[in-house]
Amino acid sequence: MSVFETLESEVRTYCRSWPVVFDRATGSVLYDENGKPYLDFFAGAGALNYGHNNPVLKDAVIDYLLRDGVTHSLDMHTVAKRDFLETFRDVVLSPRELDYKVVFPGPAGANAVEAALKLARKVTGRESVVNFTNAFHGMTLGALSVTGNSMKRGAAGIPLVHATPMPYDNYLDGRTPDFLWFERLLADSGSGLNEPAAVIVETVQGEGGINAARVEWLRALADLCARHKMLLIVDDVQMGCGRTGPFFSFEAAGITPDIVCLSKSIGAFGLPLALTLIRPDLDVWEPGEHNGTFRGINPAFVAASAALREYWTDDTLEKSTLAKGEHVHRVMAELAEAHSGLTAKGRGLARGLRFPDGATAGAVCRAAFERGLLMETSGPDGEVAKVMPPLTITDDELEQGLVILAESVAAVAAGQVAA
Template identity: 80%
Template sequence: MNVFETVESEVRSYCRSWPVVFDRATGSWLYDEDGNGYLDFFAGAGALNYGHNNPVLKQALVDYIMRDGVTHSLDMQTVAKRDFLETFTDTVLSPRGLDYKIMFPGPAGANAVEAALKLARKITGRESIINFTNAFHGMTLGALSVTGNSMKRGGAGIPLVHATPMPYDNYLDGKVEDFLWFERLLEDSGSGLNEPAAVIVETVQGEGGINVARDEWLRGLAELCKRHDMLLIVDDVQMGCGRTGPFFSFESAGITPDIVCLSKSIGGYGLPLAVTLLRPELDVWEPGEHNGTFRGISPAFVASTEALRTYWRDDKLEKSTLAKGEQVGRVMTELAEAHPGTPMLAKGRGLARGLSFENGEIASKVCRAAFDRKLLMETSGPDGEVAKVMPPLTVTDEELADGLDRLTAAVRAVCA
């Protein structure tokens, strides 16, 4: 471990919670260099919806590499990109009646968000963006400006401007009518609110504490954006690609965002890939106006295409995710009811779930107790008060039951 402590930057974080050296991984399991297996209910922060080294995706990737398929191509036309574009259109967009142009802004979710913000400002000629309390959209300056966490914002070192936070769904415990404050500011010429270019929202705030927006709240937000000529951007980086059940997390609300940001599991195999989807009439970019060296990494195209063909030609994965999510929710609710002396609240949707405690100290102890039982979890929320569960969507029934048993034991050990 010494080389990590002496050579690697102090900015490292996950390794501090899991002080082992991992060597290999398969499916829902990570193995340390001594061969000990850890059940992974973290899934690369949502980048591994199809598990570690998924054999179907791995074979497609190995075959592509072995035939000397193009790896790096900037935004040149390649067979791998064509296969992805055709498959994504035929498998994801067309069946849902969605008409989007597809942009490759760079390798990470923050790149997708930065492109969306820049495009919204270019289209509208306005500077201001509306974001929400407890939002997380990335660590680059534009994405950070619409992020809520004060610790992460503080790392910017400069004022983060041109963004205004509004209350997320149930932020005020239902005491104020939805969007009352927001719309009042929009309509009042004396409010001091700069006319917004766009609103950016997560349907489920993963890093913010597994906060779930109601479908009716999302529909109300979409209608508000239309009334006031604001673009609606949905950040589906962590909750997209089936994490909440449907491919897009906004499907159950019946809304059609103007712009959608995807990354993490869109790369299929855990490879870096980001996508910004935009309505065709919004595609006003000049050639090269927004670019980057790693706009499209062909091995990620290959793995993503195979994942789409394998898991999204029918609704089996969606139904499985919803059923397993309900199972996790039931266990968490039972844990909360069984430990009234330690108040906790079960939260989430699909296979993005969490137990919210009174403070981050308790949640951290639960995650540490889970690690001691070789279960990988993380905390989330503004004070790290939520013990977060996000297994691969391909987790087996046996693995899910095993992991929930370990979680139950961890909670009991802390609450005892």
């Protein structure tokens, strides 16, 4: 461990929760260098929806590399990119009657968000963007400006401006009608709210605590944006690519965002890839006006195309994800009934168990790690134990992990693990 502690920055995070050296991974299991297995309820923070070293995706990438396929290409035309765009159009966009153009903004979710914010301001000529309480959209300055977490915002070192937070669904515990404050500010010329260029939202807030917005709330938000000529940006970086069941997390609400941000599992194999999907009439970029060196990581195109063909030409994965998610919810609800102060949250295979405080949730995740299960916490105070396994996890593996979760909750409740 010494080289990590002496040479790597103090900014490292996940390794502090899981202090082992990992060596191999397959499916839903990681192995440390001594061969000990750890069941994965983390899935690369949502980047590994299809599991570790998925054999279908691995074969596609290896075959591409062995034939000396182009690896790096900026935004040049390549066979791999063409195949991805055609597959994405035919498998994802056309069946859903979605008419988007694709921006390749850079390798990560924050790049997709930055491109969305920049384009929204360019199109509308407005500066302000509305975000929501407990949102997380990335660590670059633009993405941080629309992020809620005070610790992450504080690291920016400069004022984060031109963004206004509004209450997320149920933030006020149902005590006021949806969007009452937002609507009043928009209608009142004395409110001080500049006309927003856009509203950016996660349909399920992952890092914010597995907060799932009601479909009615999302529909009302889309209507509000349309009436006030604000672009609706859905950040589907973590919740897209099937995490909530459908390919896009907004499908259940029946809305069509103006802009969609994708990353994480769109790269399918843990390879970096990000997309910003935009309505065709919003494509007002000048050539080179938004660019970056790593926009064309062709092995990611290859893996993404293989994943779309393997998992999204029918609804098998979607149905499986929804069924597994309901099973996780039932187990969590039983735990909440057996232990006071707990609440089950989430949608699809993005699930959370909220504890009274972050110390207790952290203790449960530590106890799970000691029993061979990887889980992280989320929420403003780390009070939610988060369950996000690969979508391809087997029923037996899922059950094994849920048993460990129940044992860990019981151990902490009994005082066997210090909070």
